Amino acid sequence: MSNSYYNSDDLAKFGNIAEFHKGLADKFFSYYGDVFAEGTLTAKEKSLVALAVAHAVQCPYCIDAYSSDAFEKGYSETQMMEAVHVAAAIKGGAVLVHGVQMMNKVKDIGM
Amino acid sequence: MKSLKVLQHHLADSRNQLAVLEGEGLRKHPSFAEQLAIVGALPLRAKGIDIFQVNVGKMCNQVCKHCHVDAGPDRKEIMTRETMQLCLNVLAGCSISTVDLTGGAPELNPDFRWFVTEIKKLNKHIIVRCNLTIILANKRFKNLPEFFREHDIEVVSSLPSFTQDRTDRQRGDGVFQDSITALQMLNAVGYGEPDTGLLLNLVYNPAGAFLPPSQQALEKEYKEELFKNFGIRFNNLFAITNMPISRYLDYLLMTGNYEKYMDKLIMSFNPAAVNDLMCRNTISVGWDGFLYDCDFNQMLDLPVSALESRHLKDFDLGELNKRDIVLNEHCYGCTAGAGSSCGGAVAV
Numbered sequence: 001m002s003n004s005y006y007n008s009d010d011l012a013k014f015g016n017i018a019e020f021h022k023g024l025a026d027k028f029f030s031y032y033g034d035v036f037a038e039g040t041l042t043a044k045e046k047s048l049v050a051l052a053v054a055h056a057v058q059c060p061y062c063i064d065a066y067s068s069d070a071f072e073k074g075y076s077e078t079q080m081m082e083a084v085h086v087a088a089a090i091k092g093g094a095v096l097v098h099g100v101q102m103m104n105k106v107k108d109i110g111m
Numbered sequence: 112m113k114s115l116k117v118l119q120h121h122l123a124d125s126r127n128q129l130a131v132l133e134g135e136g137l138r139k140h141p142s143f144a145e146q147l148a149i150v151g152a153l154p155l156r157a158k159g160i161d162i163f164q165v166n167v168g169k170m171c172n173q174v175c176k177h178c179h180v181d182a183g184p185d186r187k188e189i190m191t192r193e194t195m196q197l198c199l200n201v202l203a204g205c206s207i208s209t210v211d212l213t214g215g216a217p218e219l220n221p222d223f224r225w226f227v228t229e230i231k232k233l234n235k236h237i238i239v240r241c242n243l244t245i246i247l248a249n250k251r252f253k254n255l256p257e258f259f260r261e262h263d264i265e266v267v268s269s270l271p272s273f274t275q276d277r278t279d280r281q282r283g284d285g286v287f288q289d290s291i292t293a294l295q296m297l298n299a300v301g302y303g304e305p306d307t308g309l310l311l312n313l314v315y316n317p318a319g320a321f322l323p324p325s326q327q328a329l330e331k332e333y334k335e336e337l338f339k340n341f342g343i344r345f346n347n348l349f350a351i352t353n354m355p356i357s358r359y360l361d362y363l364l365m366t367g368n369y370e371k372y373m374d375k376l377i378m379s380f381n382p383a384a385v386n387d388l389m390c391r392n393t394i395s396v397g398w399d400g401f402l403y404d405c406d407f408n409q410m411l412d413l414p415v416s417a418l419e420s421r422h423l424k425d426f427d428l429g430e431l432n433k434r435d436i437v438l439n440e441h442c443y444g445c446t447a448g449a450g451s452s453c454g455g456a457v458a459v
Contacts, residue, residue, distance in 0.1 A: 043328060072321045074332070076276060 011061045044073040051080060052087040112174040112283075114183040115358060122361050123181065125412040131360060131369070132440040140377045143442045150382040155391070155436040157404075160428065162393040163235075164211040164453070165190070165198055166406060167223065169398065171215040172248045175269075175282045177316060179356040179410050182215040190398040192222045195229075197400055197423035202233050205428050211393075211453065213240040213406065218252060231262050238265045240453075243293035244286055256300045265310040266302060267349070267453075268294070271318050273336040281318040294343045303345040311345045314455075316353050320368035322375060322448050323350035326456040349455025352376075354407050354444040376443040384450025387457040390436045396423065404436045406453070407444075413437045 018025035036046050047070045054062030070080055115123040122128055140146075147153040169186035171178075202210065210230050217223055217239060230237055239259065246255050259266055270290055272278045278287035294311075298304060303311035313333065317323055330348035337343040353359045355373065363369040390404040394415075400423040403409035417434045420427040450457035 038328065043325065044332070068321060071319070072317065073324045074272065074277075074329070076274065 006060050008060075008064065011064055014061070044075075047073050048075060048079070048083050052083040055084050056087040056091055112183070114174065114181045114185050115361065116181055117183075117185045120361065122357065122364075125410065128356060128360055128411060129439065131364070132355065140374075143440055143446075144438045146377075146380055146443075147385065147438070150385065152382070152385045155385070155388070155438065157432055157434050157436065158391045159432050160205075160207050160392060160394050162209045162211050162389070163198070163202060163207045163396065164213060164393055164406060165396045166213050166398055166409060167195075167215070167217045167220040167226065169215045170219045171242065172219065172245055173216070173242055173283055173286065175358070176362055177281060177318075177353050177359040179354050179359060179407060180215060181357045181410070186215065188398045189220055190222075190400075192225070194398070194400045194423065195222055195226045197426075198226075198396060199229050199233070201423055201426045202230065202235060207235070209236045209238065211238040211240070213453075216242050216245045218245050218255060224258065227258075227262055227264070236265065237262060238267055240267050240269075243268045243270070243290040246293040246296060247289045256297050256302065259297075260300045260302070260309060263309070265312065266297060267312045267314060269314045269316065270294075270333075271314075271316055273333050273340070277318045281316075291341050291343065294337075294345070295341065298342075298344055303343070305344075310347075312347045312349060313345050314349045314351055316351045320363060320366065320372045322352055322379060323451075323456075326350035326449060326459060347455070349453075350449070350451075351453070351455060352444045352447055352451035354441050356407055356410055356441055373440070373443070376447040379447040380443060381446055381448060381450060381458055384446040384458040387450070387452070388436075388445055389452035389454070389457070390445075393453075394431060400424065402426070402431070404434075407441055408437055408439075411439065411441070413439065 015025075015029070036043060036050075039046075041049075047066060050062070051066040051070045054066050067080070070083075122131075141149065144153060147155055166180070168189035169180055169182045170184065170189060171182035171186070172184060174183040212223075212227070214220070218241065220226070227237060227239075241255070241259075246252050268290070269282070270278065271281050275287040278290065279285065297311055300309075301307035302309045315323060315329055315333070323329070326348060329350055333348050334345070337345070355363055355369070355376075360369070363372050390408075393405060395403040395406050395409050397403065397409050402415045402421055402423070403413065404415055408414075414421045414437070415431065415434055416437055417427065417430040419425060420430045445451050449459055
């Protein structure tokens with residue numbers, strides 16, 4: 001066993017999840033392929049969305065994959081960083097908006 | 112920036128490039144020839160010759176970081192008029208339909224215009240791989256757009272991005288702006304415009320250690336962005352994979368990307384790209400008249416397999432039409448993903 005929970009070589013082995021359950025893996029990868037195909041959003045636009053989500057969920061494999069993919073599809077460093085800031089703003093906002101809940105509670109119990 | 116040759120860099124010697132390509136790092140994968148055998152495509156044989164590609168010299172006004180020719184202002188290898196005449200003799204005696212002129216910057220050859228004029232007399236379709244900036248490099252080149260139009264030349268030009276940043280990173284400071292100006296000059300004489308028949312095709316190649324994205328999607332984006340921002344029109348975009356040769360090989364090695372890039376090429380092997388590989392319908396002529404399967408083999412000094420027909424003086428169309436293609440590991444660059452050729456993707 002590796003001493004690390006994450007190993008960059010494992011990204012290329014993603015497809016191996018079929019080894020333990022082929023049926024569900026096949027369904028997932030088929031769905032995944034359809035999601036990232038050209039649609040009403042372009043494949044390029046979807047790549048940038050994926051990059052932002054990858055940061056929000058803090059998945060190192062996804063960040064590796066979609067940093068490459070978004071750059072390869074032509075986004076600049078500045079555009080990619082703006083996308084990361086969007087993720088950061090949403091995550092930060094998600095924390096802060098709960099501040100209203102905190103305020104409600106305090107106001108409920110305070111004199 | 113100087114060429115690898117003038118710097119006396121070890122990769123200026125094609126034997127050292129081949130040693131890297133055939134080295135230990137790739138032993139975990141099948142060789143390209145073994146890969147073709149696996150898919151039943153060995154031997155890889157020519158299917159005739161439709162395109163006569165001539166490298167008229169390695170001199171160029173640019174020094175691009177990815178250049179497989181190691182071209183630049185300091186390269187002195189230039190095709191002589193005598194060798195051009197040998198090309199014309201071959202072309203006059205056969206039905207090859209297209210002549211593709213490349214370099215370096217082909218326009219820097221002092222006999223370029225004479226050669227074009229003589230080829231046109233033979234009623235051949237001519238492609239010129241024009242780097243665009245040459246049109247602005249000196250006042251004697253300013254009328255190249257008109258010259259191209261008068262000879263009904265198909266112009267194929269590199270523009271690795273529709274943004275300045277990526278273009279200049281790969282091709283040098285100021286190249287993007289000069290390229291835009293040159294494209295506008297070509298448009299002004301009718302190139303790329305509807306119904307003129309004057310073909311202006313652009314070439315995309317990645318500015319880094321990765322494969323091109325979808326050619327179709329990229330062409331759409333290029334057309335929108337170049338027209339919106341600069342009023343530029345063109346016909347087709349060719350997405351070309353960078354070959355692990357010469358300066359691009361040096362870049363891959365220097366940045367620690369070589370093995371990962373080769374892995375990517377090999378893992379992306381697409382058997383559907385094999386049938387239309389450009390080496391199967393092209394002959395590549397070096398500045399000194401020697402014959403190769405493609406411009407990449409030319410730069411690696413890998414001559415055609417036809418032992419009795421390796422120079423224009425011995426050109427034997429019958430032998431060359433059925434020759435086995437000479438393979439090495441760089442060939443994975445032409446079969447990766449959607450495939451790659453001088454005319455872009457081959458398995459779209």
